Amino acid sequence: MMKAEIISTGTEILLGNIVDTNTAFIAEQLAMLGIDLYFASTVGDNFDRLLGALKTARERSDLVLMTGGLGPTQGDITREVVACLLEEEMVVDESLKVTLEKFFAGRSIAMSANNLKQAMLIPSAQAIPNNRGTAPGWWAEKEGKIIIAMPGPPAEMQAMWQKFIAPALQNRAGGVILSRTLKTFGMPEGSVDEELSPLLKSTNPTLAIYAKPDGIHLRITAKADSEEAARQLIAEHERAVREIVDKYLWGVDDDDLAAMVAKLLIDKGLTLAVVETFTSGALIQILAHAPESDRFFKGGFYAASDEMKTSLGLVWGSGDMTKTTSAIASLVRDKVHASIGIDIEGYMEKSDDVPMAKVIIAIAGLKSGISLARNFPGRLTNMENRIAYQVLFELKKYLSES
Amino acid sequence: MMKAEIISTGTEILLGNIVDTNTAFIAEQLAMLGIDLYFASTVGDNFDRLLGALKTARERSDLVLMTGGLGPTQGDITREVVACLLEEEMVVDESLKVTLEKFFAGRSIAMSANNLKQAMLIPSAQAIPNNRGTAPGWWAEKEGKIIIAMPGPPAEMQAMWQKFIAPALQNRAGGVILSRTLKTFGMPEGSVDEELSPLLKSTNPTLAIYAKPDGIHLRITAKADSEEAARQLIAEHERAVREIVDKYLWGVDDDDLAAMVAKLLIDKGLTLAVVETFTSGALIQILAHAPESDRFFKGGFYAASDEMKTSLGLVWGSGDMTKTTSAIASLVRDKVHASIGIDIEGYMEKSDDVPMAKVIIAIAGLKSGISLARNFPGRLTNMENRIAYQVLFELKKYLSES
Numbered sequence: 001m002m003k004a005e006i007i008s009t010g011t012e013i014l015l016g017n018i019v020d021t022n023t024a025f026i027a028e029q030l031a032m033l034g035i036d037l038y039f040a041s042t043v044g045d046n047f048d049r050l051l052g053a054l055k056t057a058r059e060r061s062d063l064v065l066m067t068g069g070l071g072p073t074q075g076d077i078t079r080e081v082v083a084c085l086l087e088e089e090m091v092v093d094e095s096l097k098v099t100l101e102k103f104f105a106g107r108s109i110a111m112s113a114n115n116l117k118q119a120m121l122i123p124s125a126q127a128i129p130n131n132r133g134t135a136p137g138w139w140a141e142k143e144g145k146i147i148i149a150m151p152g153p154p155a156e157m158q159a160m161w162q163k164f165i166a167p168a169l170q171n172r173a174g175g176v177i178l179s180r181t182l183k184t185f186g187m188p189e190g191s192v193d194e195e196l197s198p199l200l201k202s203t204n205p206t207l208a209i210y211a212k213p214d215g216i217h218l219r220i221t222a223k224a225d226s227e228e229a230a231r232q233l234i235a236e237h238e239r240a241v242r243e244i245v246d247k248y249l250w251g252v253d254d255d256d257l258a259a260m261v262a263k264l265l266i267d268k269g270l271t272l273a274v275v276e277t278f279t280s281g282a283l284i285q286i287l288a289h290a291p292e293s294d295r296f297f298k299g300g301f302y303a304a305s306d307e308m309k310t311s312l313g314l315v316w317g318s319g320d321m322t323k324t325t326s327a328i329a330s331l332v333r334d335k336v337h338a339s340i341g342i343d344i345e346g347y348m349e350k351s352d353d354v355p356m357a358k359v360i361i362a363i364a365g366l367k368s369g370i371s372l373a374r375n376f377p378g379r380l381t382n383m384e385n386r387i388a389y390q391v392l393f394e395l396k397k398y399l400s401e402s
Numbered sequence: 403m404m405k406a407e408i409i410s411t412g413t414e415i416l417l418g419n420i421v422d423t424n425t426a427f428i429a430e431q432l433a434m435l436g437i438d439l440y441f442a443s444t445v446g447d448n449f450d451r452l453l454g455a456l457k458t459a460r461e462r463s464d465l466v467l468m469t470g471g472l473g474p475t476q477g478d479i480t481r482e483v484v485a486c487l488l489e490e491e492m493v494v495d496e497s498l499k500v501t502l503e504k505f506f507a508g509r510s511i512a513m514s515a516n517n518l519k520q521a522m523l524i525p526s527a528q529a530i531p532n533n534r535g536t537a538p539g540w541w542a543e544k545e546g547k548i549i550i551a552m553p554g555p556p557a558e559m560q561a562m563w564q565k566f567i568a569p570a571l572q573n574r575a576g577g578v579i580l581s582r583t584l585k586t587f588g589m590p591e592g593s594v595d596e597e598l599s600p601l602l603k604s605t606n607p608t609l610a611i612y613a614k615p616d617g618i619h620l621r622i623t624a625k626a627d628s629e630e631a632a633r634q635l636i637a638e639h640e641r642a643v644r645e646i647v648d649k650y651l652w653g654v655d656d657d658d659l660a661a662m663v664a665k666l667l668i669d670k671g672l673t674l675a676v677v678e679t680f681t682s683g684a685l686i687q688i689l690a691h692a693p694e695s696d697r698f699f700k701g702g703f704y705a706a707s708d709e710m711k712t713s714l715g716l717v718w719g720s721g722d723m724t725k726t727t728s729a730i731a732s733l734v735r736d737k738v739h740a741s742i743g744i745d746i747e748g749y750m751e752k753s754d755d756v757p758m759a760k761v762i763i764a765i766a767g768l769k770s771g772i773s774l775a776r777n778f779p780g781r782l783t784n785m786e787n788r789i790a791y792q793v794l795f796e797l798k799k800y801l802s803e804s
Contacts, residue, residue, distance in 0.1 A: 299706040
């Protein structure tokens with residue numbers, strides 16, 4: 001089993017100016033590749049400290065993943081430190097130089113002498129292409145240990161990772177590693193954990209649980225000699241997991257709840273209008289950001305005041321809250337000439353000192369509608385997105401069934 | 403000068419399940435205290451690896467700040483590792499035990515035997531109170547080196563830091579360190595950088611620049627023997643900075659743009675209604691989350707479709723876009739019986755392959771109004787909050803002047 005370690009470089013991280021998100025990305029990717037990550041460190045742009053950290057890392061790990069410090073300035077020292085540790089000399093690589101010159105010529109920018117650093121290699125290192133910037137990465141392999149140096153900007157690093165580094169590491173790890181993610185919503189945590197616990201103990205395939213805003217994700221990862229065999233392992237585990245979580249499941253892998261709802265609406269030729277009085281426009285934002293939003297989303301109202309409700313003609317009695325919520329959903333549907341209207345109402349309560357959001361959701365279609373009440377424990381600001389995803393989950397069920 | 407180092411513990415960070423935000427918080431705090439941070443590491447919940455990392459850290463740094471691993475489970479090993487490194491034995495502290503028992507009794511929860519771990523100390527360690535949870539921190543001091551162990555949940559850690567750790571470290575650092583932050587919006591980056599550059603070179607006070615969603619923050623930090631002298635140093639530097647950035651300045655220190663606008667509106671007895679057709683409800687969300695939002699914010703419309711605009715009676719000609727935007731702002735003001743109406747309209751354009759959001763903002767009060775056009779280069783999803791803050795910045799100016 002390969003042991004990996006991450007070193008992020010950058011004084012701006014140690015000053016708290018930026019949050020290092022690269023480490024979490026790489027960590028999750030390594031877990032999928034079945035590579036163990038034991039340490040992650042951040043070091044400033046200081047030659048001796050970075051050299052010391054890299055030396056320690058290379059002694060205790062097989063694979064050291066570095067981010068940052070590949071820019072053209074004097075403060076960018078990653079290449080120099082790697083060269084020093086491996087006791088090799090940096091020389092300009094002619095083909096990298098040509099690529100770099102083309103990059104600058106294409107943008108009509110003068111290439112400075114400093115940039116030439118980004119065309120340098122050492123004998124043990126191969127360049128890793130950077131499709132998003134000027135700094136190629138380094139794959140330096142010597143004495144059975146690998147050092148991979150990647151650019152710091154997350155978009156450049158992630159593109160390089162997906163296209164070049166992950167396939168090479170997967171190749172190296174031998175065999176085939178495949179993953180499949182089951183996405184659920186509304187699963188009651190305690191009891192399901194217990195039911196899943198025998199499956200969580202399996203070492204191949206493994207099962208990992210991730211809490212995300214759109215619900216609990218369950219990721220199955222299998223390693224085998226062939227793709228066929230890995231798929232087989234996953235399929236068996238997936239069957240067992242599905243038996244437990246089936247009624248909470250809404251998607252797999254790259255499925256996105258808002259995108260799925262958007263597709264269902266567009267395919268059926270339906271449109272949507274929304275009223276929120278409690279959730280600060282969280283559902284409006286998610287729907288506005290969904291793919292092809294303008295094809296189905298007619299708009300939304302954040303009705304914070306009674307005048308606003310009245311001015312919209314959203315007038316109703318002060319009776320039963322569930323009935324009222326359904327009435328508003330129908331009213332907004334008709335008002336905006338949409339096929340489906342949605343209303344989210346709610347209020348905060350405290351029980352045993354724990355704040356609790358009591359929420360009523362209504363979906364009003366042209367022929368049928370649903371309404372339901374749910375409680376969300378916690379502070380409202382943390383709950384708004386969860387409530388919005390609850391609505392999307394119910395809407396998906398409603399659209400699939402009707 | 404004290405040298406510090408951070409160790410975050412937690413296998414869930416190394417699996418990529420959570421992003422470690424504690425490091426950035428502590429890093430920024432240390433910078434304000436004038437304490438140098440040279441290394442930050444993350445280690446999993448493994449005794450030997452954490453012991454090794456802590457030993458290395460304590461050898462090369464004066465102050466080691468640990469987060470996580472103070473919970474009641476067997477996987478929480480921070481106390482045990484510190485005790486092992488300092489070769490001391492953990493014993494139950496009676497007063498901590500009483501506090502813990504009270505905490506559980508107050509919530510009518512049974513205290514498990516595992517929780518007793520959280521009442522333990524070693525002779526070199528003092529407990530640091532935790533006002534937000536069950537795990538007290540440790541301040542362990544021996545042979546001139548300090549190890550501070552804090553809980554992992556950011557709310558608990560930050561409260562403990564602000565109330566107990568920061569004052570104690572400031573005391574220790576000797577002298578007085580004070581900071582002041584000037585908050586600006588809309589400053590053109592390149593030219594101001596240049597004008598500020600002589601001030602950026604100063605070592606006491608220092609000037610640091612932070613890019614945030616609500617604009618560019620400039621933080622001045624001074625160190626002196628007395629509070630009076632530190633204030634004096636800051637005041638001189640602030641005067642020089644203000645000369646350069648004055649017209650972009652909107653607040654200082656803890657000032658929050660949405661809260662300032664909220665206060666201005668409430669003090670003047672004014673109310674607000676908003677239409678967004680371009681920014682996905684970003685302004686609605688910020689206003690809904692402002693303090694005492696229900697006292698001034700009547701609501702907002704995300705009008706994605708013409709039917710929605712029509713249904714609101716927001717009808718207008720297809721003429722000049724600036725006039726149209728002002729007309730909608732007035733219409734929504736009247737429609738909802740608010741004192742001020744706002745409309746944000748916009749469209750995307752590409753110039754030289756760079757996407758550009760062309761935005762028109764109109765603010766319509768009862769007596770006067772303003773409208774303005776601004777361009778925001780970049781992808782729209784990254785720009786929505788910036789556009790919303792631009793509106794708040796203009797609204798604050800409008801309210802202060804009228």
